[in-house]
Amino acid sequence: MSTLQLCSDHTVDKRLSTVERRYLALIERALRRSVRTREPESVYEPARYILDAGGKRMRPMLVMLSCAAVGGDVRKAADAAAALEILHTFTLVHDDIMDNAPSRRGRATIHTQWNTNVAILVGDELLALAYRSLLRTEHKKIKRVVELFTDGVVEVCEGQGFDKEYESRHDVSFDDYRLMITKKTARLLAVSCEIGGILGGTTEQRCRAFRKFGEHIGRAFQIQDDLLDIIADEKRFGKSIGGDIREGKKTYLLLAAHECTTGNDRVLIRRVIEEKGVPNTLVPAIKEIFERCGIIEKTRVAIRDECRRGMRQLNTLPATPGREMLAQYAHQLAGRTF
Amino acid sequence: MSTLQLCSDHTVDKRLSTVERRYLALIERALRRSVRTREPESVYEPARYILDAGGKRMRPMLVMLSCAAVGGDVRKAADAAAALEILHTFTLVHDDIMDNAPSRRGRATIHTQWNTNVAILVGDELLALAYRSLLRTEHKKIKRVVELFTDGVVEVCEGQGFDKEYESRHDVSFDDYRLMITKKTARLLAVSCEIGGILGGTTEQRCRAFRKFGEHIGRAFQIQDDLLDIIADEKRFGKSIGGDIREGKKTYLLLAAHECTTGNDRVLIRRVIEEKGVPNTLVPAIKEIFERCGIIEKTRVAIRDECRRGMRQLNTLPATPGREMLAQYAHQLAGRTF
Numbered sequence: 001m002s003t004l005q006l007c008s009d010h011t012v013d014k015r016l017s018t019v020e021r022r023y024l025a026l027i028e029r030a031l032r033r034s035v036r037t038r039e040p041e042s043v044y045e046p047a048r049y050i051l052d053a054g055g056k057r058m059r060p061m062l063v064m065l066s067c068a069a070v071g072g073d074v075r076k077a078a079d080a081a082a083a084l085e086i087l088h089t090f091t092l093v094h095d096d097i098m099d100n101a102p103s104r105r106g107r108a109t110i111h112t113q114w115n116t117n118v119a120i121l122v123g124d125e126l127l128a129l130a131y132r133s134l135l136r137t138e139h140k141k142i143k144r145v146v147e148l149f150t151d152g153v154v155e156v157c158e159g160q161g162f163d164k165e166y167e168s169r170h171d172v173s174f175d176d177y178r179l180m181i182t183k184k185t186a187r188l189l190a191v192s193c194e195i196g197g198i199l200g201g202t203t204e205q206r207c208r209a210f211r212k213f214g215e216h217i218g219r220a221f222q223i224q225d226d227l228l229d230i231i232a233d234e235k236r237f238g239k240s241i242g243g244d245i246r247e248g249k250k251t252y253l254l255l256a257a258h259e260c261t262t263g264n265d266r267v268l269i270r271r272v273i274e275e276k277g278v279p280n281t282l283v284p285a286i287k288e289i290f291e292r293c294g295i296i297e298k299t300r301v302a303i304r305d306e307c308r309r310g311m312r313q314l315n316t317l318p319a320t321p322g323r324e325m326l327a328q329y330a331h332q333l334a335g336r337t338f
Numbered sequence: 339m340s341t342l343q344l345c346s347d348h349t350v351d352k353r354l355s356t357v358e359r360r361y362l363a364l365i366e367r368a369l370r371r372s373v374r375t376r377e378p379e380s381v382y383e384p385a386r387y388i389l390d391a392g393g394k395r396m397r398p399m400l401v402m403l404s405c406a407a408v409g410g411d412v413r414k415a416a417d418a419a420a421a422l423e424i425l426h427t428f429t430l431v432h433d434d435i436m437d438n439a440p441s442r443r444g445r446a447t448i449h450t451q452w453n454t455n456v457a458i459l460v461g462d463e464l465l466a467l468a469y470r471s472l473l474r475t476e477h478k479k480i481k482r483v484v485e486l487f488t489d490g491v492v493e494v495c496e497g498q499g500f501d502k503e504y505e506s507r508h509d510v511s512f513d514d515y516r517l518m519i520t521k522k523t524a525r526l527l528a529v530s531c532e533i534g535g536i537l538g539g540t541t542e543q544r545c546r547a548f549r550k551f552g553e554h555i556g557r558a559f560q561i562q563d564d565l566l567d568i569i570a571d572e573k574r575f576g577k578s579i580g581g582d583i584r585e586g587k588k589t590y591l592l593l594a595a596h597e598c599t600t601g602n603d604r605v606l607i608r609r610v611i612e613e614k615g616v617p618n619t620l621v622p623a624i625k626e627i628f629e630r631c632g633i634i635e636k637t638r639v640a641i642r643d644e645c646r647r648g649m650r651q652l653n654t655l656p657a658t659p660g661r662e663m664l665a666q667y668a669h670q671l672a673g674r675t676f
Contacts, residue, residue: 037496039496039500040496040499040500040503041503042499042502042503043495043496043499090462094458094459094462097454097455097458098455098458098459116435116454117435117436117502120432120435120436120458120461121432121436121495121498121499121502123458123462124428124432124461124462124465124491124495125492125495125496125499127462127465127491128488128491128492128495129492131469131484131488131491132485132488132489132492135481135484135485135488142481143473143480143481146469146473146484147470147473150466150469150470150473151470153462153465153466153469154463154466154467154470157381157459157462157463157466158375158377158378158381158463160459161378161380161381161459161463162377162378164380164455164459165378165379165380
């Protein structure tokens, strides 16, 4: 509980934002180094365009904070941190083609701004550049780091595969959902934390704690993302409310509602699932079901539970100011509505 | 010259085909190990489908033969060899989307049999699985091996980028062409040979010779591929004559013809370039220009020249039966018409 209490500490907040700025500068420099090549322009121009578009840089930040939490030198982790961001960007570029998404991070997606062929090739190149950045890291356990990274790539693809399969399945269970978000979202956060720990020079046992911490925080973050689709402040998060419902996405909320509801409520929830989405006019009715049946509250509990379990893992590590900062960062990530 | 003479030796031929069968068995086993996972089915089923479709297994064979040429244990190189094949297959899956190709290795392409989204994701997964297979290799120089492999991925993407850019450019030079085929085709052959050499335990200097050998053979192979579009026996190679002309591809032959021709010949050659291809009815006229202006012969000379330069590199290595087999294999690859 001590970590959770510290999370609200104003001093940690302030120190974290100073540290964040310093880490971000290192990360951005490593990112720029990765896409310095000029030709072929059709590959490197879109690659720079998408990497420049910003984003939270959550994964590289987790690498740096985890490394620092065990007393490591973050400068030596910057290339690996950048690798995680480039890998994440690769998944976005390809997922956006598959999802027909017009924009990302406030810019037209690559397949919209250029075309699908360019987006496929740029995604591929980004994945290769991610490995190249990772391999700039000098560390005696580099093989283990590259293995973990590769497991991350394999699983993130598997997660996307499950996600796409679920689009046309009516019988997606909570277990299916958990497996999918673990692979598609949580694994890369887990890998980020574990690689940070390894590069920071900590023990294998502590690396496992880092991994579990990242996985819990990752699931919390994804369930939170599902929740924000319903309760977010549209202006603040730049997303229109109910997008997942309109698309019939099997979110935590929809699956929970499917389990809890009866009668007409259940008919409507089944309609979202079976018709792969419903018109915008039905979004308020669904939202009302979520509220009335306690789905919103159940979702908040699930997020809090994942956060708590993550923090419990983190608390097995030696208490350092770096650990508190990592805890605070994770709390901000997974607790955007609290 | 001794290697070139030995190439026609019946004994080497026979020994090579025995060794090829043994290596192929090791490669196929490593490939199967890479795609054993069952779920998500939408990813692993197409992955197995494309890896099962066969192909020459040229890149893994070069890894094994190079390893053996310096007295290495090929069993320890099989996972790295398979990695090169999986990487190559990834490029085919994505290139086939970009080129709108309906079939490959006698089967419907993945984007035709399933759809484009599946093909994008399966390609991504294959690249990740290629790294996973590579990382199964136990070797003290594994970091160097993964770096070389990564350089190969980066360059093969760059090569594809140049190739796509050239489709809409009218001023492609011989230097441009050479750069493109070096990256798109030759680099992976060079990487295969160099990785084989490293895993075989040879010196850095010899690894450089392996790399240069692979690069020359790779360019010879690609120029040969351009030539086969014009002179191949359709039944034997399963390609219809003149496809590159119909598509206006900037092949070695077209660029050479553009440089050598004058008058009406040049007008027709420019038409192929500027109109991005010509109707099938014009293929015989173009072929006649290629023959009359000595383009076919010039192309054969270029192939022979690359082969010779490759063999010169190979001959800097100690003369072993393994080296002769590698020479013979390369000769078969790049000399399909001789």
